[in-house]
Amino acid sequence: MSMGVGGSKGGAMNEINMTPMIDVLLVLLIIFMVVQQGLQRGLSVQVPPPKEKEELAQKPPDDQQIVLEVEPGPKYFVNKQEVQSANLENFLRETFAPRARKVIFVKGAENLSYGEVVRAVDASRAADITLVGLVPRPEQGPATVTPAAAP
Numbered sequence: 001m002s003m004g005v006g007g008s009k010g011g012a013m014n015e016i017n018m019t020p021m022i023d024v025l026l027v028l029l030i031i032f033m034v035v036q037q038g039l040q041r042g043l044s045v046q047v048p049p050p051k052e053k054e055e056l057a058q059k060p061p062d063d064q065q066i067v068l069e070v071e072p073g074p075k076y077f078v079n080k081q082e083v084q085s086a087n088l089e090n091f092l093r094e095t096f097a098p099r100a101r102k103v104i105f106v107k108g109a110e111n112l113s114y115g116e117v118v119r120a121v122d123a124s125r126a127a128d129i130t131l132v133g134l135v136p137r138p139e140q141g142p143a144t145v146t147p148a149a150a151p
Contacts, residue, residue, distance in 0.1 A: 048136055066095065067135065068124065070108045074116045088120070092127035102128065107135035 069077040076083045083091045096102050104124050108117040117134075124132045 047134075064101075065105065066103070067105045067107055068092075068120055070106065070112055070116055070120045072109060072111060072116075074112070074119065076120065089123045089127050092124060092129065096127060096129055103131040103133065104129050105133045105135050110137070 066079055069080075071077065074085060076085060076088050078091065078095065092104070096104075106117060106120050106124065108120075121132050121134075
């Protein structure tokens, strides 16, 4: 804040110097922009392209394909074989050790929380699996929707 003395009217005149306030505002803006970039988190996923309406039947899984199913509890099944939650990472590491192509598909049940599926994806990444895919839910069209029970 500066004060001008004198002038044409002869009295003391108070003026606010805006430059330091604008400088502080710009520095705070830059700090918030830098901090915001560090706070962003995400999970890189590959989403399959949308299916054609005529293509409703799914192909049977390949013998070389490994599917990790997550059920409530959480219970884990690797190609229909149950795996204990504490042993999941080690089981996946042993399963994929002799394989050259390290690809797994994670399939979550309908009533699971997001965290339980992410736990399965994290265990897969920790087991040095390079590509983790998510199995999408089947589309619910007019033919697949079951009628709701009347109250």
